[in-house]
Structure formats: C-alpha cells, structure tokens
Amino acid sequence: MHNQLFYGDNLDYLRQNIENNFVDLCYIDPPFNSSRNYNQIYNQIDNKNKFQSPAFIDIWTWDNKAQEGFTQIIGNYQGRFTPQSIALIAGLSNVLDKGSLLAYLVNITLRVAEIHRVLKPSGSFYLHCDPTASHYLKLVLDAIFCPQGGYFQNEIIWCYSVGGKTKERFASKHDVIFYYTKTNQYTFNIEAASISRKPKSHMKLRVDTDGREYQEKIERKTGKIYKYYLDEGKIAEDYWTDIETLNRGDKQRLGYPTQKPEALLERIIKVSSNEGDLVLDAYCGCGTTLVVAQRLKRHWIGMDITYQSISLCLKRFEDSFDKNVVPQVNLNGIPINLKEAIALSKLQGKEFEKWAILTYSNNHAIIERKKDKNKSVDGIVYFLGESGEQEKIILQVKAGDLNSDDIKELDDKRKREQAAIAIFITLKTPNSEMFQQAIACGIYNHQASRCNYPRLKIVTIKEMLEEAKRLDTFFFL
Helix, strand or coil, X not given: CXXXXXXXXXXXXXXXXXXXXXXXXXXXXXXXXXXXXXXXEEECCCCXXXXXXXXXXXXXXXXXXXXXXXXXXXCCHHHCCCHHHHHHHHHHHHHHCCCHHHHHHHHHHHHHHHHHHHEEEEEEEEEEECCCCHHHHHHHHHHHHHHHCCEEEEEEEEECXXXXXXXXXXXXXXXXXXXXECCCCCCCCHXXXXXXXXXXXXXXXXXXXXXXXXXXXXXXXXXXXXXXXXXXCEECXXXXXXXXXXXXXCCCCCCCCCCCCHHXXXXXXXXXXXXXXXXXXXXXXXXXXXXXXXXXXXXXXXXXXXXXXXXXXXXXXXXXXXXXXXXXXXXXXXXXXXXXXXXXXXXXXXXXXHHHHHHHCCCXXXXXXXXXXXXXXXXXXXXXXXXXXXXXXXXXXXXXXXXXXXXXXXXXXXXXXXXXXXXXXXXXXXXXXXXXXXXXXXXXXXXXXXXXXXXXXXXXXXXXXXCCCCCCHHHCC
C-alpha cells in the first residue's frame, strides 16, 4: 500500500482502501471555499504565450450529494462521527441554512473523519486553509479529534509577500495551517523544526573561544546567565515568515493554481515523520507533498479527483527522479480495460476526454479550455519543427457515435489551427471510409527523426488499452 496514486473521489478511497491506524502523517490542502474556478497555466515552447485550462472548481452548492453527506453525518454512518461533530453540523445547518458554506463543511467533515480513522495513534494531521473558512474548519477539527483523545497542537500562520495588493483593505498575505495529533504520543523532530536564530538588538553579540557567536541573557531575579548560540538555531514559532510562496518566475512553478513551495512541505514532513513512514495527501493536486516525501525517503499515498492532477503528478515524478520511479507508482481508478473506459465516459465525459488525451500523449498534452464547442479542440501537443520553429499537434476525443464528417471536420480544424498533425481518439470502432479519409489527408515528414507521420491519425481507446498505443516520443521536448 505504498507509493499509490488514486484517481477519483478521495472519500471512496479513504473508506474502501485504507485500513485503520495505517498512516503516520497526513497533510491536506483542500479547496478553500473561495467561490472561484481555478485554471492550470501552460507555457508554450517559447515561454511567452500562455494557455489555461480548468484545474478544479471551488464553488459549492447544496445539491443531492451535499444532502447525502449531511444525512450520513447526522445518522452517524458506520459509527464514524463523534457526537460533537454530529451536533456541530446539525447546529450549523440552523445557523447557516443549507447553502454553499454548509455544503463545503459537510464535504470536509466527511473526509477528516476518515483521515482521523486511518491515522496511527502516533500520527499527525495538517490542514492547510485560508481565513475564508478557517474559523469553521477549526470547529470541525476540534469536534473530530479532541473527543477521541486527540490534541490541537498549533494554528500555524504561514506569511508571505508575493502576490497582488489592494487599496481597498489590508492585503491578505497569510494562510492558516491547523496542526493536530491523534494522541499525545507523536513524532516531533526538534532539529527539523529549528530555524536560524537571528541576533536580537537588545542583547550583546559575543564570540566564545571556539569562535562561535552567542548572545547572553541574565535572569534578573536569580542572576542566572543563559547563552544562545546563533548556530544552534531555535524551534520555529507558530508564524512562518522564512518560507516564501512561489513567484511567477520560480523554477518550481508548474502552472498549477494552488501550488505550494517544496520548502513548506519539507518542514512539515521532516518534523512529523521519519524515513520509511507513510505520508498521505488526499488532495494531492500537482504532487508537491508526494515529490517531497519521495525525496525524503518516505512512502506516500496521493489522491485527486481530476485526471489532470494525476497526469501532472506522474510528469513531475518523471522530471524529478530517475526513470525507475514512475513505473513503481501504483495507479488506482484509472481505466485499464474497455469496460472501465466506457464507464468513465458515461459518468464523467470531460474527465474521460482528459484521461484519453493525457494518456495517449504520455502526459505531454495541454488540455484546451473550450470556448466554442464547434471550433475548439480537446488538446494540443507542441513540438519543435525542423528549423526550431514551434509546431503543434491537435487532439480530438469522441466517445459517442461516429460519422463520416468527423474526419473532415478535424482536418478542417487542423488547417485552421495551422497544426502539423491531428489525432482523432475514439471510443467506438471507425469504419473503413473514415480510415480512407484520414489517409487522404497526407503525410508529415519529420526529417530530424527520419519519420513520416500521418497528417491525421485515428487511434482507438481499445488500441491504447490493449496495445499501449501512444504518441511517438520524437515529438516530446
């Protein structure tokens, strides 16, 4: 159960796939109830022009799913909820009414109850949020952890300076990280929690015989002298100002809208776990927690509800570690046969499109943000042409019935987009006329690789699953 990526609803996976008292450390950075849509930003080859596509939605509504979750909490589904958490959600329904905020809090309560269950008695939990709903989330965490022998340890204020300013109010420049432990016996590595000690202006700076700098403090009542060596550092306070958020030009940036710096996760993982421990991130996003855990020799489990995130995690592992790491990642929830692919297409059409494009392109494609359904394409892969110019491949996915106009329409899009190649990915089997139409679109000659490639290529989902058909690697940058 180590180094696992789960694609799908984290509540289902937490309930069905992770046993009690299994995880050493859990960090989550869930949606903040910001009432916003977030886009992933992609750079082209020249790093100038940028494209965006939806990454995740942080807009909540009271719908059937929210009502179902509310009913599970009030009815104490499988005995998972404390009396305090049940009373809290029931009470908030009277205060907040059944609207967006309560839907958000129900969603988080369901998942935190499961996270508490899967934590080891020595486990630690960090929830990353912002002031939008932090006061409500604190109540939820208290109601789940404290009645079951858990402890609230810290409200950590992560301060940063990067980002926009406003002249209408004080600029928002901090996030909140709640830190809880399941019991009073937990991992807290003091050395990892230490930061550099800065000289204090009211204390004299001295140097001992070994050349080490220190400051002295004399206790007035007893006259006792305390020495503070600067090179020994001190345990960080509950406000963190020494870790900056990622700016636009940071090398770590992947274009993911809520990406956190690796230094932040490195501190949390080093402080609250040891080598060989298991780290869980149930909202893994672009995979920062997982990459840092891997680098620090921890085992890990990541979960996300969008395939875009899963793909980004895999690509990040590929770029961050040697080629042997990605094949060792256990993937769950991703279609492995035609029956599962059909089920995904019926349940979540947009996710099916993303899965098909990113899988076929080995996670190199850009998911297009659709503005005009008739004119847009589903994905783009950029590559370098013969003279170093930028060329592109457009990809279209179709899960429904096919007709003879599909190939002509895609080739028209290819010409309009001035794309070198078009890929038509289909769930159903094309007829011979469609293949003939594709052949008639001509050949693209890639001289650098000495390969000829169809201007329009038809690929079936069955071929992708059973024959591992993928975009040729000579197109990858």
